[in-house]
Amino acid sequence: MNTMTIAIDGPAAAGKSTVAKKVAEKLSFIYVDTGAMYRALTWKALKQGISLEDEDGLAQLLSQSDLNLVQSDAGQRVILDQRDVSEEIRTAEVTNQVSIVAKHKNVREEMVQRQQELVKDKGVVMDGRDIGTHVLPDAEVKIFMIASVEERAERRHKENLEKGFPSDLKQLKEEIRKRDEIDSNREIAPLVKAEDAIEIDTTSMNIDEVVEGILNIVNEKWEKGEQG
Numbered sequence: 606m607n608t609m610t611i612a613i614d615g616p617a618a619a620g621k622s623t624v625a626k627k628v629a630e631k632l633s634f635i636y637v638d639t640g641a642m643y644r645a646l647t648w649k650a651l652k653q654g655i656s657l658e659d660e661d662g663l664a665q666l667l668s669q670s671d672l673n674l675v676q677s678d679a680g681q682r683v684i685l686d687q688r689d690v691s692e693e694i695r696t697a698e699v700t701n702q703v704s705i706v707a708k709h710k711n712v713r714e715e716m717v718q719r720q721q722e723l724v725k726d727k728g729v730v731m732d733g734r735d736i737g738t739h740v741l742p743d744a745e746v747k748i749f750m751i752a753s754v755e756e757r758a759e760r761r762h763k764e765n766l767e768k769g770f771p772s773d774l775k776q777l778k779e780e781i782r783k784r785d786e787i788d789s790n791r792e793i794a795p796l797v798k799a800e801d802a803i804e805i806d807t808t809s810m811n812i813d814e815v816v817e818g819i820l821n822i823v824n825e826k827w828e829k830g831e832q833g
C-alpha cells in the first residue's frame with residue numbers, strides 16, 4: 606500500500622478539517638487534528654483556573670495530561686484524561702482563547718513532539734497551522750488552504766445555525782480575524798505558508814472540489830515517484 610504524509614495548514618474555518626478528514630478517508634490514512642490538541646489544553650487550563658499567560662503552568666499541565674485522538678464510528682474523538690471532551694473543546698469560550706495558549710514555546714515544543722509521534726510509518730493527513738513548516742517539514746504533500754474572511758465567517762455561521770447554536774455573523778468575522786492575527790504574528794511557529802506548499806484558495810470551491818484537487822496532487826506525486 607502507498608503511504609504518504611500530507612500537511613494541511615491555513616487560517617481558521619478555511620475548511621482544513623472537513624477536507625483533511627475526507628482525503629484521509631479516501632486514502633485510508635489516519636487523520637490528525639492538531640488544533641483539537643491545543644483546544645483540549647485550553648479547556649483544561651480554563652477548568653483548573655490556570656492563567657493562559659502562565660507558560661510554565663500550561664507546559665506542566667500538558668506534561669501531566671493523557672491526551673489522545675481516537676478514531677471511532679462517530680468520527681475523531683478527543684480523549685483527555687480518559688474523558689471524551691470532543692464537544693467541550695468547540696465552545697466559543699475555548700475557540701476565542703486557544704490562540705493565547707498556542708503562543709507559548711514550551712507548550713508548542715511538547716505538542717509538536719506528540720504530533721510527530723502519531724505519524725510512525727502510516728499514511729497520515731495532519732491539519733493545523735505549523736504542520737508543513739515545523740511538525741512535518743518533510744511531508745510529501747503540503748497544502749496551504751485559504752479563503753476570504755467573509756466566506757470563512759459565512760461558513761462558520763451556517764454551521765452554527767445548522768447545529769442550532771446562536772450565531773452572529775459580524776461577531777464571528779471579528780473573532781476569526783482576531784485569531785488569525787494572533788496565529789500569524791506569534792513569535793514561535795506562526796501561521797505561514799511553507800515555501801514548498803501549494804496554495805488552494807477555496808473561496809468559491811465546494812468541499813468535494815477541494816478534496817478532488819488534493820487527491821489529484823497526491824496521485825501526481827505517486828505517479829512521479831513510480832516513474833523515478
Ligand code: CDP
Nearest residue numbers: 617618639640641643703704707733734735
Ligand atoms: O478549526 P479552527 O480553524 O477553528 O481551529 P483549530 O484548527 O481547531 O485550531 C485552534 C487554534 O489552535 C488555532 O487558532 C491556533 O491558535 C492553534 N493551533 C496552532 O497554533 N497550531 C496548530 N498546529 C493547530 C492549531
Ligand code: CDP
Nearest residue numbers: 617618619620621622623760764810811812
Ligand atoms: O478546519 P477549519 O477551521 O479550517 O474549517 P472546517 O471546520 O473544516 O470548515 C468550516 C466550515 O466550512 C464547515 O462547516 C465546512 O463544512 C465548510 N466548508 C465549506 O462550506 N466549503 C469548503 N470548501 C470547505 C469547508
